[in-house]
């Protein structure tokens with residue numbers, strides 16, 4: 001059994017890589033930090049996923065390989081800010097969170113693989129303090145859905161807040177913040193089951209769904225009060 005995980009050097013990707021290794025999988029990883037990748041992966045590629053040409057080169061190298069599971073986990077979020085982000089920052093988020101996925105799949109034979117996409121509950125609405133992150137993850141949902149309806153084996157996971165490097169500097173309140181081990185166990189079960197749409201924790205998901213159903217003017221009022229974004233002014 002063979003698995004490829006992007007962003008296997010830290011956080012969720014590393015935790016999933018360690019799990020699959022204990023289950024006897026040959027684990028392949030992609031990230032920038034060689035020292036960290038070395039410790040968890042049997043084989044790895046050092047790559048900055050915002051460099052799409054470099055990602056395409058890896059895709060070509062992987063063209064003869066078959067993976068049972070491919071987990072598109074690597075992702076970045078720009079710091080939560082009320083500022084309108086510069087194009088470069090916005091572009092980088094889209095490259096890593098979305099376009100690198102297509103660049104990696106381009107030359108790969110993935111028709112018999114289970115493709116797992118790590119999106120976010122933040123994709124379900126346009127958070128005013130994380131323009132690039134929400135938009136890129138929402139586009140990712142759509143990308144995954146298209147592949148799913150095209151007959152590919154796709155698992156889309158939308159987690160809430162998990163304790164990793166990504167969230168360690170957040171100064172705002174993170175409801176239902178999850179421990180990494182617990183979240184990993186949940187994701188492993190989801191991947192095993194193979195259902196398409198998987199938001200968690202469910203209580204947080206239903207609160208967001210309720211929020212989405214509110215009238216637009218009320219939603220705006222709530223966001224204005226809590227998100228404190230100049231963009232909303």
Ligand SMILES: NC(=O)c1ccc[n+]([C@@H]2O[C@H](COP(=O)([O-])OP(=O)(O)OC[C@H]3O[C@@H](n4cnc5c(N)ncnc54)[C@H](OP(=O)(O)O)[C@@H]3O)[C@@H](O)[C@H]2O)c1
Nearest residue numbers: 007009010011012031032033048049074075161162164166
């Ligand atoms: N933590 C949460 O609360 C949360 C919630 C919902 C969704 N998610 C999603 O879960 C995924 C993993 O997040 P995490 O919390 O584990 O984040 P993390 O701890 O910051 O780890 C991010 C991983 O992505 C890799 N990565 C980042 N930028 C990269 C780049 N330019 N090129 C190559 N690799 C890059 C990092 O490796 P290197 O630094 O070695 O390159 C690292 O392995 C992301 O897609 C994130 O959006 C996280």
